[in-house]
Amino acid sequence: MNDKQKVFISYSWTDMQVADEIEKDLSQLQLNLVRDVRDIEYKHSISSFMERIRDADFAILLISDAYLRSKNCMKEVLHVLKDKNYEDKILPVMVTGTNIYTAEDRIEYTKHWIKEKENLSSLISSLPPTAIVSEIAELKALENISSNINDFLSYVSDIKNLTFNELKKEGYKSILSCLGAVDLTHLIELLKISYLDDIDLKEISLDQWFESNTPTSDAYSIRASISSHRNNLKKAEHNFNKAIELNSKNSYALNNYGFMFYRLGINHEKAKELFEKAIEYMPNLTEARLNLGCLLSRKFDDYEGAKLQYEEVISYNPTEEKAYNNLTNFYKFKCKDNKSNRQTICNLYDKALSINPDYLEAHMGYGSFLSETMGDHETAIEHYDEMLRIDRESAELVSKLKERVDQLKQKKTQVKTGRNELCTCGSGLKFKKCHGA
Incomplete structure (x- = not known):
């Protein structure tokens, strides 16, 4: 071609x-x-x-x-x-x-x-x-x-x-x-190898591919991902570096390289640099922006920087549910706990779940927020039940989350809100003029 x-x-x-x-x-x-x-x-x-x-x-x-x-x-x-x-x-x-x-x-x-x-x-x-x-x-x-x-x-x-x-x-x-392409059989074979779920079969197939073809940046990136999966850090780093040496603008390799460090909880600065390079060469690489956002908030306490990444994803892809879900963390941990911000958090969870009703993590986060912060235990239980519908293997986690709801309910019956105290719903009104009216 x-x-x-x-x-x-x-x-x-x-x-x-x-x-x-x-x-x-x-x-x-x-x-x-x-x-x-x-x-x-x-x-x-x-x-x-x-x-x-x-x-x-x-x-x-x-x-x-x-x-x-x-x-x-x-x-x-x-x-x-x-x-x-x-x-x-x-x-x-x-x-x-x-x-x-x-x-x-x-x-x-x-x-x-x-x-x-x-x-x-x-x-x-x-x-x-x-x-x-x-x-x-x-x-x-x-x-x-x-x-x-x-x-x-x-x-x-x-x-x-x-x-x-x-x-x-x-x-x-x-x-x-x-397209009238030149013979790309070797690249098609490599693409199919990248789809393989069996890590042993993928490694064997890739080794055979290397024996018959001139290595490419993507081939080294796949080999690096296999090593990363096996937690062989040195071998993974070697192959990621080879991938980037052949194509310094391979955003997928840069992102995967950074994610390896993030997953292992090491070299946070290096991971940040790799994610940023991936985004520089491919601004619409959503996975890299989501990874960078998580890294910034969890390892650098930079919730504002994370917020910018999630908002950028939403600007070009308003159907990316993870961006809405992750954005809730900014309003939870870096904004005042008031009625407006609580509603914003609920709106973000609602948006994420309207896009993907089977988004287990969003149901868990929303349920926890409703129960812990809003005192809406019944709706929280509904979200936990959805988790069980989506993944039966989450039964143990759901059981613990429901136990926490029961604890909060008992605590609520033991602690009475005074009529002149602020209402626990976050409205800013006195209890007697809000839920105590």
Whole structure:
């Protein structure tokens, strides 16, 4: 494949995690990827960036229900369709559960965009054109989407396409064949080795790969991760250093190197430096930002710095539940205990769990906060029961958490709040004018 060929990734933010995984895998195959969270600069035009999809040699379209209902995603599709050779450029990847294979399915999306167009048309119909220039342009865009969405979906549903899971399982061979890539069999093999869960099989397979191929930065990084898993620190450091020597901007290797130190509770300064370098070279590497945030708060008592990392993650990926969950620590430990901050903490937990209802750690943290700080023991129990639903092996931990709730309940019955004392709910009002009224 020509080194100058560019592959544009078009996706909905709802599917950010899938896009992250595709980017991680394809970068290991040494492809030149273009993506909004990394390549669009602060204050630069989003519309102009979306037009760059036409300049790319290929466009991976991560098609989901959210994608087909996103105005920005559909604008990117329209830019591609302007290319007379768009059929050669489009590389559709289906997110599991997306339904476009019947006329009824496709018509639902057409009806959605016609309604969006009608709503905007009704909203601006009584306003003078000179006052709504941007909105008129937006209306035209919606007209284009509603006129072309059915043809686009008919084309995609008529060709053979793969789901993301199917594509990953085959090592992206279908995409690589469309790109006219040079023989990347050795890199595909390496990618598949990185997926292996059995650490012994992974080590054996990687050793065999090294015997037949010229080592790459990613190969050394995988070997380092195996050594790290086995707690062989010296060997892991050697291989991480080899990985970075071959590619000093390998953000995944830098992040994994830093996480090894963080996990072992050693070399905190070095871990911080590695996370920061990973972020410098790849600002949208969420895992590195989350790791740095945890390191800053737990080992450097820098909750403000951690807060900045979590907020940055949310700014480009508002569906990252861990960022909301981790952000609660700033308000718990570095802010005043008052009604406003308590509500903020609850809102953050609620947001994390609305994104991922099976987020065990968020249920545990929320339950503990509700019981220990808010005195809402019943709701806390509900969150602990959710932990048990998610993971039956958490039964022992849940039992201890519920025992703590019982202790707090007993303590509450023993200690009476005076009518002129501040209410324990954190409202700032006297008990007699709040919960004692």
